[in-house]
Amino acid sequence: MSIKILISPSRYVQGPGAIHSLGEQVKTFGQKAFITGGKTALKETRGDIEKSLKEHNVDSVFEVFRGECCDSEIERLKAAATAAGADFIVAVGGGKVIDAGKAVACLMNKPVVIVPTIAATDAPCSALAVIYTEEGVFDRYFILPQNPNLLVVDTAIIAKAPVRFLVSGMGDALATWFEADSCAKSAAKNIPGGYTTVTALNLARLCYDILLEYGEAAKLAVERGVATPAVEKIIEANTLLSGIGFESSGLAAAHAIHDGLTVLEETHHSYHGEKVAFGTLAHLVLEDRPWAEINEVLDFCTRVGLPVTLAQIGVTDPTPEKIMRVAEKVCEPGMMVHNMPFPVTPQMVYNAIYGADAIGKAYLAKR
Template sequence: MAQKIMISPGRYVQGEGAIRQIGEQVKSLGKFALVIGDKIALPLTREDVQKSLQDNGINFKFEEFGGECSMQEINRLKAIGEEVKADVIIGIGGGKTLDTAKAVAYYMNLPVVIVPTIASTDAPCSALSVIYTPEGIFESYLILPANPNLVLVDTGIVAKAPVRLLVAGMGDALATWFEADACAKAAAKNMPGGAATQSALALARLCYQLLIDYGYRAKLAVEKGVATEDVEKVVEANTLLSGLGFESGGLAAAHAVHNGLTALEETHHYFHGEKVAFGTLVQMIMENRSNEELHEVLEFCVSVGLPVTLRQIGVTEVTPEKIRKVAEMSCAEGETIYNMPFPVTPDLVYNAILAADAIGEAFLAE
């Protein structure tokens, strides 16, 4: 029997105004912080972060993130960190900024603090950085030896971000239960290389349930820029539960199909979670899930504004060549698609993509 392994961040802090407590939370981790933030996140948070770090006797340097989580950018920031003798890294912003901060901390052997300003992916809690080429094409997964030391989510900031980002996060979180369930059925290994604990599967299931129950209401609240209890629940699903679920439960076809879709340039303008939502439908077709399950997922996606067709992720001209390319890349060596509980071939994926697209189109036409 494989050993069961579950991993998680050292500490998770979530709530409206949490950013104003960052110094208090960070002071046990280091005395000089390199603060990496993207051009949207830094102006939003700089004042609160600066004051809180100063109040807690922490020195700091702010550095703007270049825009792509590539090895070039990681090395640039690492050099800055070494120059200022930083002893803790703080990442503030979206998924790519946070993945970059995690990678910089890893290569410098330092603790890392993650501050998502959007709830658009499950990147914040994970011991993983997704590395891209400078042009934005998926390159590799950098598996890290530990999860972030601290994840701090200010729901007041998250609620003021564009609603599409929260919805994209729901798309990423939507896959969590289906992928964890597939991995459990296949006795596939999770990210730390063990079997899933019952806790991980329960959290993955809870992640899905929170989306179905509160996703639509949270979307409406964020359209008004407010953080309600619905928003708190969905942010927790998108960030903490999805992160714990995918790492300690495992990834399967939905994320592999996302990676395949990046082969088509027209999908590059769509968010990770939007493509994962469509990948979830593809996985459900591959598994021959029930009409009830499929209907619940389709209904949820349409209610919050997640794509259920290729057209909705930019693929307006669906050709056999394009879909074949996506299917082949989804089945690349080492892809998570091989965690499915049955043999997978590019033909199977090709068929499932076209079937999922047709089902999505038919659902929209009803």
């Protein structure tokens, strides 16, 4: 019997000034919050967080995140949270600190609250943490027993972040529909180990449709630091729709190609969603999707500023040896490329990466 599973965060709160409601939202979790975030994220939010928590008699301890979601950093944060007597964990910032916070909360069996300051990935919603080595190379997925207990998404804060973060989030969200569709075709299991629901598939498709409709307008607004209705929709697509869509429908080639690209040091300066955008183009080539769909993705990426060539993600010298290293990583046992509706080999991935790069170069040359 095919059991379908859909998972999602327990509560999602979004809007300008949402951070001021944090104390009200978390007061049932306990009296001591352990809060971790990057230096920039904490500089922007610490005063508002402390004030909101204090209004509801919640004490707080802050610890700066050191930048990599790796085993040693997770253990360091766990030790600090344990020493502080934390009742719950709050992760503030971008994808890596969010994943680290979720992992710490899981290991401590405590609630976790996510306060994203950028909308660069769909990490805030998921019951999954991406673990890297200390050098920033993809290591493994850490599947968590449940999604975050609470997300507080302050769109005024996110709109003031550099626009590249929002665009990167669109790149991450861009893969959601195509990977969900491929997983549905292959009857691949989703992240919680069941099969996709009609609901999750339609949320994945809605995510894609919102990107196409509002992505460019949102980018232009965030360049001015303002949260328009288009920005609100794109933040929701990048965070909530992409989060539920990927997790409850499944990942496939686009994210596997991202993971493979991390073996090349020159890609480490590109953001997760930027590499996923190129991975999405390679996914479409690998799956032999209709040319009209490929053109639609190329048009969207170039309008909002997402990469469509290897050079745009830092691989200016894509030698056969490099690309085969990537392809072999993509096809390792357990990688999500095996959710595609056909068997995938390193040679097929190698061909798709070069094919996508050629298509992207040709498209840019015509502009």
